[in-house]
Amino acid sequence: xxxxxxxxxxxxxxxxxxxxxxxxxxxxxxxxxxxxxxxxxxxxxxxxxxxxxxxxxxxxxxxxxxxxxxxxxxxxxxxxxxxxxxxxxxxxxxxxxxxxxxxxxxxxxxxxxxxxxxxxxxxxxxxxxxxxxxxxxxxxxxxxxxxxxxxxxxxxxxxxxxxxxxxxxxxxxxxxxxxxxxxxxxxxxxxxxxxxxxxxxxxxxxxxxxxxxxxxxxxxxxxx
Amino acid sequence: xxxxxxxxxxxxxxxxxxxxxxxxxxxxxxxxxxxxxxxxxxxxxxxxxxxxxxxxxxxxxxxxxxxxxxxxxxxxxxxxxxxxxxxxxxxxxxxxxxxxxxxxxxxxxxxxxxxxxxxxxxxxxxxxxxxxxxxxxxxxxxxxxxxxxxxxxxxxxxxxxxxxxxxxxxxxxxxxxxxxxxxxxxxxxxxxxxxxxxxxxxxxxxxxxxxxxxxxxxxxxxxxxxxxxxxxxxxxxxxxxxxxxxxxxxxxxxxxxxxxxxxxxxxxxxxxxxxxxxxxxxxxxxxxxxxxxxxxxxxxxxxxxxxxxxxxxxxxxxxxxxxxxxxxxxxxxxxxxxxxxxxxxxxxxxxxxxxxxxxxxxxxxxxxxxxxxxxxxxxxxxxxxxxxxxxxxxxxxxxxxxxxxxxxxxxxxxxxxxxxxxxxxxxxxxxxxxxxxxxxxxxxxxxxxxxxxx
Numbered sequence: 090x091x092x093x094x095x096x097x098x099x100x101x102x103x104x105x106x107x108x109x110x111x112x113x114x115x116x117x118x119x120x121x122x123x124x125x126x127x128x129x130x131x132x133x134x135x136x137x138x139x140x141x142x143x144x145x146x147x148x149x150x151x152x153x154x155x156x157x158x159x160x161x162x163x164x165x166x167x168x169x170x171x172x173x174x175x176x177x178x179x180x181x182x183x184x185x186x187x188x189x190x191x192x193x194x195x196x197x198x199x200x201x202x203x204x205x206x207x208x209x210x211x212x213x214x215x216x217x218x219x220x221x222x223x224x225x226x227x228x229x230x231x232x233x234x235x236x237x238x239x240x241x242x243x244x245x246x247x248x249x250x251x252x253x254x255x256x257x258x259x260x261x262x263x264x265x266x267x268x269x270x271x272x273x274x275x276x277x278x279x280x281x282x283x284x285x286x287x288x289x290x291x292x293x294x295x296x297x298x299x300x301x302x303x304x305x306x307x308x309x310x311x312x313x
Numbered sequence: 314x315x316x317x318x319x320x321x322x323x324x325x326x327x328x329x330x331x332x333x334x335x336x337x338x339x340x341x342x343x344x345x346x347x348x349x350x351x352x353x354x355x356x357x358x359x360x361x362x363x364x365x366x367x368x369x370x371x372x373x374x375x376x377x378x379x380x381x382x383x384x385x386x387x388x389x390x391x392x393x394x395x396x397x398x399x400x401x402x403x404x405x406x407x408x409x410x411x412x413x414x415x416x417x418x419x420x421x422x423x424x425x426x427x428x429x430x431x432x433x434x435x436x437x438x439x440x441x442x443x444x445x446x447x448x449x450x451x452x453x454x455x456x457x458x459x460x461x462x463x464x465x466x467x468x469x470x471x472x473x474x475x476x477x478x479x480x481x482x483x484x485x486x487x488x489x490x491x492x493x494x495x496x497x498x499x500x501x502x503x504x505x506x507x508x509x510x511x512x513x514x515x516x517x518x519x520x521x522x523x524x525x526x527x528x529x530x531x532x533x534x535x536x537x538x539x540x541x542x543x544x545x546x547x548x549x550x551x552x553x554x555x556x557x558x559x560x561x562x563x564x565x566x567x568x569x570x571x572x573x574x575x576x577x578x579x580x581x582x583x584x585x586x587x588x589x590x591x592x593x594x595x596x597x598x599x600x601x602x603x604x605x606x607x608x609x610x611x612x613x614x615x616x617x618x619x620x621x622x623x624x625x626x627x628x629x630x631x632x633x634x635x636x637x638x639x640x641x642x643x644x645x646x647x648x649x650x651x652x653x654x655x656x657x658x659x660x661x662x663x664x665x666x667x668x669x670x671x672x673x674x675x676x677x678x679x680x681x682x683x684x685x686x687x688x689x690x691x692x693x694x695x696x697x698x699x700x701x702x703x704x705x706x707x708x709x710x711x712x713x714x715x716x717x718x719x720x721x722x723x724x725x726x727x728x729x730x731x732x733x734x735x736x737x738x739x740x741x742x743x744x745x746x747x748x749x750x751x752x753x754x755x756x757x758x759x760x761x762x763x764x765x766x767x
Contacts, residue, residue: 139693250670293747
């Protein structure tokens, strides 16, 4: 299958390891991955900040750039959700990585080996917007050597919410503080998720507190 | 109005409040999830609730006239109130006409919204709150922080201390819930029996029959609506349902969503006046107070579907940490964040549409499927932005609109970035509690070009 890779602006700029790992996994499964260089942002930032017209323009741009692929795959449920909201014409072909692997390709074991204790944070947009269901957990359970531990109050928001983390910094901090308390209670070495932005929030707090627990994108675990 | 972030900061620092809220919201949330899971056709019920409410909004004018005629035919008096002042004046006039200097009240958000108690007080009429939690707040000069559990921010030892200061001075009192309830009961019984006028809000008004419905847990509401010889009910115009049969849907949705009960303990229904039974004079005030303006907004009007169950508050990660007072309105939580700006005008509640991480938990539990995240975004689009923000967002739109400009900006950002512990400008609010990894030495696209040659 010829797959268009949508890396997202944050993934491209701040955490390139997640899209790199996405390439590794998809190519390992025998697919052709193409990175259209014209891609930038899907429009979510503008949509969520109240600039709908700018958001629609960016989504239109996205749809043109990713026209003609069998599928468009992204390591971010949040951006995939925004594309589905803003661009009905592109929506049917755009997938978050885990839902693409499990739902479209029917693959759960991607041949990964990751001998660590891991807890999984289901991000809000993966649960309630992109609706990837338990695809990430199925993939994690098939990783060799990986010990998966359940995260208490898993479905509660980490407090990122885009500009919310800055506009309501105190509330956002209270939320991530509870999330990190839950992460620490599992005794996991790694907290994983399908959205780099939420991991930036959780990881940033874990790092500031010097907890010694790290965050990793699901794609990175699957590529290992 | 204090902005949400400022008000929230104060609440977040109150560890007792955080503890009380966490306990209470988690308990109700879990109870709700259990009893909702028992209903096999829950999703169909939600769809039905949404459809009925949407129909009411589309034909509200007709239903209101039908409702008015039904109430009048059953012997009730109907008053139309454009705003809070008009509604309060009606209630005050009824109290005055009966020489009442005290009225007993059922817990009611609508009368809180119009600040009826304060308005009555100004005319020399004291309104006594008879809901246990509302009484606690009234005795303490405090105000509600939750739609359903107004004193959710108080725990029982705080309530014991309050009673010892007010209605149980010099008495022995423990913090056992039964003893606290008994203290309130003794105090309130006397008030119920002596009141000439009762005041209530209502959950539903049935257009077809003129029936008014109050749903409650304690029975105090039923005493207010049956013991005094005169009853005044203030009803928001959006609370109508077309037919009596429609109640079947909402009386299933409401208790399970709100208190996590299969059925609420008391459901009182009355239609006008009945000879020799209950109040012999019934006044109904139909309140607009901004609602027709909300109705005119095609996206925003779904906020009027709300049946005040408060399920969205209990699941909200923001509300469950800040509590209700931060929302600066009788309607707190996610529903308040979309209702208050619409009722008051968005310029008077600018920060509320942003008081959400857009996690979507509210939409998932709403019994009438109000798409709260969608309305939040709709309101954000209407909100006035600062010049600085507009400038940044316009610049970003230009950068994202041109891949070459975007690539140059990435390189510039990497060159200009500061150490992770302190970001510049408003972004400093990120690094006040969180580290930020320095930007990677190579963006993804640079890596791709190097590895795959563009």
